[in-house]
Amino acid sequence: MVRSVRVARARPVIVWFRDDLRLSDHPALHEAASRGAPVVGLFIRDEASSALRPRAARPLGGATRWWLAQSLRALRKSLEAIGGTLVLRTGPAASVIATLARDIHVGAVFWNDIAQAPHQAIAADVESALASDGIDSQIFPGDLLVEPRAIRNKDNRGLRVFTPFWRRVQALGDPPKPLPAPKKLTPVSGVASEPVDDWDLEPTRPDWAGGLRDTWTPGEAAAQTRLKAFLDENISGYSDDRDRPGRDGTSRLSPHLRFGEISPRQVWYAARFAAAEQPRLAGDIDKFLSELGWREFCRHLLFDVPDMADRNLQAQFDAFPWKRDARAFKAWQRGLTGYPIVDAGMRELWHSGVMHNRVRMVVASFLVKHLLIDWRAGEQWFWDTLVDADAGSNPANWQWVAGSGADAAPYFRVFNPILQGEKFDPEGAYVRRWVPELAQLPNDLLHQPWTATPIELASAGVELGKTYPQPIVDHKQGRERALAAYAKIRRKD
Template sequence: MVKIQPAIVWFRDDLRLSDHPGLYEAASRGAPVVGVYVRDEQSRALKPPASRPLGGATRWWLAQSLRALRSSLEAIGGTLVLRTGPAAAVIATLAREINAGTVFWNGIAQAPHQAVAADVEAALARDGVTSEIFSGDLLVEPRAIRNKENRGLRVFTPFWRRVQGLGDPPKPLPAPKQLASISGIASEDLDDWKLEPTWPDWAGGLRESWTPGEAGAQARLKAFLDDGIKGYTDDRDRPDRDGTSRLSPHLRFGEISPRQLWYAARFTAAEHPRLAGDIDKFLSELGWREFCRHLLFDIPDLAERNLQEQFDAFPWKRDARALKAWQRGLTGYPIVDAGMRELWHTGVMHNRVRMVVASFLVKHLLIDWRAGEQWFWDTLVDADTGSNPANWQWVAGSGADAAPYFRVFNPILQGEKFDPDGGYVRRWVPELAQLPDDLIHQPWTATPIELASAGIELGKTYPQPIVDHKQGRERALAAYAKIRGKD
């Protein structure tokens, strides 16, 4: 009887067992399966474009997600090996150690990941080890949606129409029920990777807010489709309501796949036709994530350069004091400050508020969008290499399908429209909690008596606005006029 050589499954941004094509195929061969996650901080620098090192919040999430993945694998007889170093060398060495015949993984359609994967494939081939690569990160691979110039689409609506026109993606695959494994393989200790903060431990709010891992992702999806999807089209714009899916960090780390979201949502729509409109809206948000990933496929330096070159001449201001006030949620504009404080505490920010705070930084303060994108990259648990820079460029007006630069969000009106009772502001800016609804989004208009009765002393207990809205808007438009050649 011929002994089947062991197989390796290389986990990356796909920390799940279900709908994991690489794992599914490896398990189906009947060979012992060894899972590996490589902390590769060296390959980044070998070839441009470099991949981005994780921010603080995503490092915390990764630690929790790896623990969950290890437990899930062990529950079905598998194992997860952790190692540090260039992925090509690490995986080739592991393959030699266990005499592996094949290494399986899911592709990631991003230039840095593709470069590293190509190195892994070449290193394995030199040792006579086969590589098998599968699709699992997207609904549609970027090469399937191109224009006549063989370039990806830059406008969302026709892009999403093309995706939908291709029909349903492949159905999600089940998780293996049992794995054969190998014992005694050397693995590093996750705690030694120091992914989580110790002193100061700023992750308390993250622990309160999230349950990382595949089980947490599936539970969140079920809760959302059972109870949260009704009214999603309108409620998703209300930060004072629990109206969003909160699935983005799970999707970011591949604890759940786009295909699983697609089919679960379609099944719910079939079961409850009255929810079809809300589900279509939810799926279009999944489509936006897809759109941003396709942009990144064509534009690897999306986080570094303006897609619209005229913005290279934009007169950005260097204002460290204003940037710090924005980061700390001390701008004097309650909806902006509430969003920035929510971000620091929970690792996310409501989508509507993300647009407001981004517009405020780029337009009211004239600070380069890249400074805001970098802050979000470090503080968001769902910081995504495609969505984060694409969304910032959308707000700035410099990106694909971008909002026009002259669209300057009024933080007062945005607060009054989407947080009309002030519930969101009261939660995250408690020093304003005693103000009446008609003043909570513009406390500087309150009379001294009204401020005193609410326990507020502007400039001391809560800051005055760091910029006047009207003046900030006019300054932004004047700056934009310069790069348009109108001045």
């Protein structure tokens, strides 16, 4: 006699995607797939939950909105390739997830943690809403190499100086190994999804994203390709080339990391493997990993100081005599300051949604020190125009330059934009690309065209004040004014 056995189908699992738009090394997705249950991938456009809180998650800027649209399309394609699906919904996360969980009778909801106060508060609301319905939820680490609570001082506070912080991270040893992407998922049919085109994430009138489309390919596959190409072709000489904006010497992984299309653990292990394969590259790879460490450091700072984009980490800067100068600020935004390296950086940013890291320091220093414009104005402009605008790195880096932040450059260190250009773009490749009206000037005049003779300017087709602006501030006077302003708050302190 054969007994028939009825096997109950496992109840579906929702995987809530946030800043982790990938399939590989995705702990929440890995756990859901390993259970063999049907999986619903869910991404929520939640602009309501944060608005109800004193410390809200920042709305995305224009460039990151564009990137998100492309990344969601790439994620959907990747999920569909293994039998899964991506559902898009709008609304408060707790309400959206609880409603969907009831509608499709889920067994659990999984997601990866984001160690930032606003995101954790929203996640706590989701947990509570699910618990009230008797639905299980699980949160997994997946955004950092080390959780912030693992790196504390004797007073149980996060470290404010990078070098000891990075030593502590390294002393903990390798992070957990990256998890493989699921090979196959069982979908849940009939779940309605909003079209990403209806979210108006991409600019139309005017469409200013042409340069972004020419420069970037968002998505997990592109992130993996970029990492491999960098470690295969560009890591040699990274320690020096990373400071040369005219060379292809950086990884350009930052927007992929920002949206979690690749995880820090994947970058860590790929770099360590490359170092083991080619020991001569160890120094360059250590430097590259320290840049990953700086991202980690900024995220840990943000964990302790959620309002870092608004508040000086060093309180003495609350009395700093910032100036309101709309004309100078606009010239800086448009790349018309009269300082070629500054203008090249700002034009690169507007066109491509990114700026070379060395040049970011130069243009930031110029704004806050030569022009005495509040670092928060520059930080907000970067937030809107960078495809890699990160809630930790963006304000931390601006405060580092301003002198008001953690492990900050001293305020009296004023970058000389002329010397910075001559040192890091000596052949002028970067300036000539982004400031083509100066392209015919010789190298010794390129970074200070106002010193050229009338004959030299005419032969290069440059007419200062018409084809290219005169400097909006004299370097020496700007530096002296900055030091005088710094001396004021030092006296008050």
